[in-house]
Amino acid sequence: MKIKPLTQDIRLLLVLVPLMAVLSILSPRFLTLDNLTNVVWSVCLIGILASGAIYPRITGGIDLSLGSMAALSGIVVDMFMNRFGFHWILAIALTLLIGALIGLFNGFIVAKIKVPAFVVTMAAKTYLYGVGLVVSQGAMLAILKPKPFIMIGTGRFLGLPIPIYIMFALALSSQFILKRSAFGRKVMAVGANEVAAKLSGVDPDRIRLAAYTISGVTSAIGGVVLASLTQQVFAAAASGVELDVMTALVIGGTSPIGGRGSVLGGLIGAIMVAFIVNGLNLMNVPASFHPIVTGSVIIIALLLNEGYLSPKKGGLSSARR
Amino acid sequence: MNDNGADGGILLNCRGVTKSYSGTTVLDKVDFSIKRGEVHALVGENGAGKSTLVKLITGVTNRDSGEITFDGKTVPLEHSRKLSQELGIAVIYQELSLIPGMTVAQNIFLTKEPLLGKTRLIDSKKMNRMAQALIEKYEFPLKATDYIDRISIAQRQLVEILKALSGHASLMIMDEPSSSLTKTEVEMLFRIIHTLKAEGISVLYISHRMEEVYALSDRVTVLRDGKLVSVLEKEQISPAEIIRLMIGHKLEETALHHQLPRIESGVVLEVQGLTSVGKFEDVSFQLHEGEVLGIGGLVGSGRTELVRALYGIDPCDAGSITYLGKPFTPSVRTSIAAGIGFIPEERRLQGILATQSITRNIGIPNLDLLAPRGVVHLKAEQEYSLKGIKLLNVKPPNPDQLVGNLSGGNQQKVVLAKWLVRELKLIFIDEPTVGIDIGAKEEIYDHVRKLAGMGVSVILVSSDLPELTRLSDRVIVLRKGKVFHEFKECMLTSEMILRAASGITEGINEN
Numbered sequence: 001m002k003i004k005p006l007t008q009d010i011r012l013l014l015v016l017v018p019l020m021a022v023l024s025i026l027s028p029r030f031l032t033l034d035n036l037t038n039v040v041w042s043v044c045l046i047g048i049l050a051s052g053a054i055y056p057r058i059t060g061g062i063d064l065s066l067g068s069m070a071a072l073s074g075i076v077v078d079m080f081m082n083r084f085g086f087h088w089i090l091a092i093a094l095t096l097l098i099g100a101l102i103g104l105f106n107g108f109i110v111a112k113i114k115v116p117a118f119v120v121t122m123a124a125k126t127y128l129y130g131v132g133l134v135v136s137q138g139a140m141l142a143i144l145k146p147k148p149f150i151m152i153g154t155g156r157f158l159g160l161p162i163p164i165y166i167m168f169a170l171a172l173s174s175q176f177i178l179k180r181s182a183f184g185r186k187v188m189a190v191g192a193n194e195v196a197a198k199l200s201g202v203d204p205d206r207i208r209l210a211a212y213t214i215s216g217v218t219s220a221i222g223g224v225v226l227a228s229l230t231q232q233v234f235a236a237a238a239s240g241v242e243l244d245v246m247t248a249l250v251i252g253g254t255s256p257i258g259g260r261g262s263v264l265g266g267l268i269g270a271i272m273v274a275f276i277v278n279g280l281n282l283m284n285v286p287a288s289f290h291p292i293v294t295g296s297v298i299i300i301a302l303l304l305n306e307g308y309l310s311p312k313k314g315g316l317s318s319a320r321r
Numbered sequence: 322m323n324d325n326g327a328d329g330g331i332l333l334n335c336r337g338v339t340k341s342y343s344g345t346t347v348l349d350k351v352d353f354s355i356k357r358g359e360v361h362a363l364v365g366e367n368g369a370g371k372s373t374l375v376k377l378i379t380g381v382t383n384r385d386s387g388e389i390t391f392d393g394k395t396v397p398l399e400h401s402r403k404l405s406q407e408l409g410i411a412v413i414y415q416e417l418s419l420i421p422g423m424t425v426a427q428n429i430f431l432t433k434e435p436l437l438g439k440t441r442l443i444d445s446k447k448m449n450r451m452a453q454a455l456i457e458k459y460e461f462p463l464k465a466t467d468y469i470d471r472i473s474i475a476q477r478q479l480v481e482i483l484k485a486l487s488g489h490a491s492l493m494i495m496d497e498p499s500s501s502l503t504k505t506e507v508e509m510l511f512r513i514i515h516t517l518k519a520e521g522i523s524v525l526y527i528s529h530r531m532e533e534v535y536a537l538s539d540r541v542t543v544l545r546d547g548k549l550v551s552v553l554e555k556e557q558i559s560p561a562e563i564i565r566l567m568i569g570h571k572l573e574e575t576a577l578h579h580q581l582p583r584i585e586s587g588v589v590l591e592v593q594g595l596t597s598v599g600k601f602e603d604v605s606f607q608l609h610e611g612e613v614l615g616i617g618g619l620v621g622s623g624r625t626e627l628v629r630a631l632y633g634i635d636p637c638d639a640g641s642i643t644y645l646g647k648p649f650t651p652s653v654r655t656s657i658a659a660g661i662g663f664i665p666e667e668r669r670l671q672g673i674l675a676t677q678s679i680t681r682n683i684g685i686p687n688l689d690l691l692a693p694r695g696v697v698h699l700k701a702e703q704e705y706s707l708k709g710i711k712l713l714n715v716k717p718p719n720p721d722q723l724v725g726n727l728s729g730g731n732q733q734k735v736v737l738a739k740w741l742v743r744e745l746k747l748i749f750i751d752e753p754t755v756g757i758d759i760g761a762k763e764e765i766y767d768h769v770r771k772l773a774g775m776g777v778s779v780i781l782v783s784s785d786l787p788e789l790t791r792l793s794d795r796v797i798v799l800r801k802g803k804v805f806h807e808f809k810e811c812m813l814t815s816e817m818i819l820r821a822a823s824g825i826t827e828g829i830n831e832n
Binding site for chain 1 (some may be wrong): 522527632634653657663665670671672673674675676677681684685686688689691692695697699826
């Protein structure tokens with residue numbers, strides 16, 4: 001009988017579990033429900049954004065506008081609720097719609113005008129930040145109402161923070177779409193070989209439009225959750241989070257050249273980095289050392305994932321042949 | 322060991338060379354030798370050990386045991402790419418290894434550029450002069466200052482050869498050098514090989530095209546299943562004999578003459594005055610049920626462009642298409658939905674998803690059936706995959722295997738399989754057997770004929786004349802974008818197709 005090779009996600013768990021064991025030995029406070037909850041909570045934004053950001057990544061592109069988009073969404077949802085007086089559900093719906101439209105616009109420039117995604121979304125990152133500055137008048141605004149809205153970020157259900165449920169719901173749906181839906185198959189096919197996909201009846205332009213639209217929506221969701229959680233909004237609220245998201249995806253085995261990826265892997269990746277940072281904190285390692293450790297983890301993860309260390313398996317080099 | 326005089330003119334000598342990968346012996350005590358100034362062909366089916374032998378000679382991998390001597394020097398077990406270059410072994414790669422954004426001269430002298438005096442700066446003028454001198458010496462149609470991405474594939478191959486010559490190579494290894502060349506370019510390559518030979522340079526020629534091996538080689542080494550089968554001397558070389566040794570059993574004689582049958586079945590596809598400016602013009606023909614219609618013509622005659630337009634990849638400027646009795650405006654999606662399939666000409670670039678499994682590759686054009694409500698039915702997907710693997714005898718028969726790791730022949734089988742698991746009415750097949758071994762070729766031929774037998778209509782584009790002659794029920798030959806001649810209900814030979822493709826009207830009408 002053939003033994004199926006371990007999937008990427010299971011291999012990651014094989015790293016995560018010993019890591020947790022080591023950290024719990026090093027620090028008795030590590031393996032407490034409170035601490036673990038806090039760590040997972042801290043990666044909620046990354047997890048939510050990664051659930052959508054993975055689609056452009058797999059098609060071989062990238063969405064770098066996530067952070068600015070999320071911050072702008074917070075500002076906009078606050079504007080709808082507290083300046084225009086809309087019901088909070090309507091405000092959120094409109095915010096997600098705006099996220100979708102901006103994502104669609106990014107996708108349009110990438111798919112139809114064929115500008116590299118890196119450039120398009122880098123520009124979007126900048127102008128969305130600018131729009132955020134204008135709408136918020138450059139200020140940091142506090143959101144104190146309405147209560148149900150604040151509950152999204154701060155409430156608990158069965159003892160766990162609600163954002164954790166939102167994150168897992170999005171990540172699991174996204175994973176299902178990627179692995180089981182016809183759309184997911186097509187996203188992977190476009191990333192693996194656009195021409196071959198096209199000749200098999202896939203419309204790469206439509207897939208790209210959809211990919212960036214989804215990424216826009218999850219960015220808006222992330223922004224709404226963040227606003228509710230922190231109860232404050234400003235244009236630089238989520239600045240730099242796009243890099244954390246890309247880091248999580250890379251650690252989770254999403255190929256840097258497209259065609260392959262896993263949301264759950266990304267989630268485990270994000271949680272892994274958070275655990276490491278948490279462990280360093282618990283062991284009183286100064287914060288200035290943390291980036292060195294997390295940076296090294298990215299390199300190691302990439303080396304393991306892409307098979308650079310096992311020449312027979314090929315990895316990236318064989319993918320490029 | 323041996324000095325130059327006592328080696329009997331042998332340049333490369335391998336004795337008892339053995340190599341195994343994780344327990345599987347891929348080369349088993351192989352003896353192999355190349356004489357000075359000879360063209361030596363290495364043939365065998367995919368998996369026979371040809372590429373492994375080349376890798377051992379060029380130092381890409383190390384042998385497990387056996388001796389290799391080159392130019393009288395013993396090659397150590399710890400061989401390397403660098404050592405093989407120092408010895409004078411050059412490889413002209415099948416997938417070219419030039420840098421597209423650099424000039425011919427820059428590529429030829431890469432890492433051995435002439436320097437300005439004692440500085441580390443490159444003397445570009447001198448380098449261009451040296452490259453131009455080299456080009457002129459061999460009378461290649463090149464300019465030293467041309468950029469690689471602006472010249473043809475054939476010209477790039479010439480640059481590779483010059484690069485090897487500038488490094489004073491005494492053995493040039495050419496792996497399927499003709500696979501992407503037109504007929505005239507192949508003729509030029511042959512002339513160049515003769516020039517190299519006259520200079521005393523040995524050429525190791527690896528090819529699936531028997532007529533080339535026959536035309537070029539002084540000796541042929543045949544490998545089968547990692548073992549040396551035979552070394553044929555010039556007078557023993559014949560395509561039939563080589564094929565017999567390669568396959569290990571005698572293929573039934575394929576008739577050089579092929580009688581085109583009378584077709585009486587209904588019309589499936591009718592094309593009227595189809596035109597795409599600059600590509601093809603006023604093309605009209607009918608395609609019948611269960612018929613294989615061959616499209617012949619030289620590269621650039623508009624064959625590929627025509628089938629791409631018919632499948633709906635590229636638009637047309639004028640003309641009409643009638644499919645199953647109704648007017649038809651093709652787009653890839655409507656074509657697939659209407660039971661039409663398409664096998665593109667370059668399987669790596671256009672056919673396969675290299676980083677994905679056989680299952681995913683077979684699934685992708687069948688998502689309409691596998692995921693009618695958007696969610697893929699995994700069991701059905703697996704069944705389709707296993708069905709395709711079984712139908713086409715894909716090796717290894719593992720549905721989770723990444724297609725990029727399969728041999729060329731098996732990759733092409735996967736491309737075929739993804740359409741054959743569907744209910745097809747019509748399939749376009751463009752150059753189905755380029756660069757794949759004879760065994761896989763025969764299997765693919767069987768499938769094309771079987772498809773026609775089941776009532777599927779086939780439009781076959783091929784530069785391989787025996788292939789076109791043998792498989793087709795009718796052949797139209799394009800020349801400069803127009804239908805030049807149609808062969809039907811007659812005795813057809815390769816020569817007749819070639820004459821028509823070259824614009825010669827005599828000798829193509831004999832019935």
